[in-house]
Amino acid sequence: MLLRCVIVAWMIMGICGTAYSENSEPIQLLVCEVLSGAFQEAGESYLEGVEYAVEEINSGGGLLGRKVEIVPIDNTLSPDVAVQKLSEYLQKSPVKYVLSGLGSHIALALSPLAKEKKFILFTYGAEADSLTGEKCNRYFFRTVANTSMHSGALAFWMVKNGYKKVFSIAQDYVFGRAATASFKKKLKELSPSAEFLGEIYHPIGEKDFNQHIQKMLASNPDIVFTPNWGSDLILLMKTAKAMGLKTKLAGYYLNDNGSLKALGDDKAIIGNFTAENYMVSIPTPENKSFVAKFHKDKGYYPILTRGKAYMATRFWAEAVKAAGKDEVEAVINAWEGLLFSGPAGKWYMRPCDHQTLMPIWIAELVKDNPFFDHAFVGTATNIPAKFIAVPCAESGCPGLEK
Incomplete structure (x- = not known):
């Protein structure tokens, strides 16, 4: 064609x-x-x-x-x-x-x-x-x-930056599980020595993250992977800060201004990383x-x-x-x-x-940015599609018949 x-x-x-x-x-x-x-x-x-x-x-x-x-x-x-x-x-x-x-x-x-x-x-x-x-x-x-590309970009970035011990937390529905599965697969492919210390799946609209953060604290990961969004991302970050979790998050939607503004705590934001196919800081x-x-x-x-x-x-x-x-x-x-x-x-x-x-764009959350008074994404860098796209033959699509 x-x-x-x-x-x-x-x-x-x-x-x-x-x-x-x-x-x-x-x-x-x-x-x-x-x-x-x-x-x-x-x-x-x-x-x-x-x-x-x-x-x-x-x-x-x-x-x-x-x-x-x-x-x-x-x-x-x-x-x-x-x-x-x-x-x-x-x-x-x-x-x-x-x-x-x-x-x-x-x-x-x-x-x-x-x-x-x-x-x-x-x-x-x-x-x-x-x-x-x-x-x-x-x-x-x-x-x-798709989740293979999005999770693959974060896995690619983690390996490049030397992270080995990983914990994951996601919403318990098709997207959360697919995102986590794709992430684990790509991380192991890129770094066979990487360790998965634990993974949590919780309902959409979770009200209490205390027990989840306790498990993270006990496992002491290098970094936490999360595809959470909306109120589940806000409460996750808020609880992590309140309970003293120092580990950085690497997430799908940490450049969501609505979530960051609602969080209202720069200390819970700065230093985390996010990846997306669009950011204002490209x-x-x-x-x-x-x-x-x-x-x-x-x-x-x-x-x-x-x-x-x-x-x-x-x-x-x-x-x-x-x-x-x-x-x-x-x-x-x-x-x-x-x-x-x-x-x-x-x-x-x-x-x-x-x-x-x-391409998927990755950025660190920083204090000083030209967009908002609160912490937000810094300058984004990209990972080309060729490094993260699953080939057609491996996508699982049986064909697009008319």
Whole structure:
């Protein structure tokens, strides 16, 4: 398949576009996200990234000459609710494009529905390997790292920095277990002498981390790996600080400003490490321009949630443009093999499993940063996809049949 390249002109959107037709039917983009409950703030932050991308698209003339319209759906972080609400919407209106955010269990529930009803489901937040592995299908696209890539980047960094004794803690659901399994596999592959001193799985929305921290203190690890997010990350870090755990954390979402702000304790933040496929501190000219424009337009920064959702939306839009028509099968064919260049580097949609290959960025949490008064990520460095991507033959995807 031919490689197609799209370079987005980040700073001129809205200047050169022709106006979309007010009389044409809008292209609907359904966003199935957590918009209530304990994780509402994270879900709304993701939605803000989608909204900014759509604002740029519409101000630049729309998509294929048509306005893009966002339809938010609150899934309450429940797979059953997500399927129910989306099914109800499908009965009222045809659906071609759905974005899934927080929760791999949500995406896993929606993916079979996408295949059955033949709409494109893509995600900026669901990372469980199985989504583009054994559960892959033609109608699902992942525009975020999978757990093998994300965990692999942290394992790569740990080995490079000499860490040997590791403890892990994760939420007890498909994503937490997949992230931990991928991490353990990659660390052992890179450093056979590394020791796993213990691993903990706890319910989403855990209320008491005391017993978990006690186990960490007793094992005395060099570093603690965690893919926790939201309130489970906040309370983990808060309890670790209160109980005197000096060991640094290496986590998926330690650059989540909402969590760090809610934590409210720089001493619990500084010195930890995080990895992501987007950070505001990526030191490229493209990202610096993007961050400056976003902040000027919105008054806040495109932190990881907003940045990831923004780029996922732009990548989808470029696939629609490449297809040249608003038809699901045409967009699928156009997206496969598409190369997208933006603030976080080059992203490639791998045709064999619809997993986006991209660099993963790693940074230390530092006191002095140009974004916030509290501690936040320092300058990011990247690990290229070639060091962490699982080959197609090993992904577990049996094939993407039409």
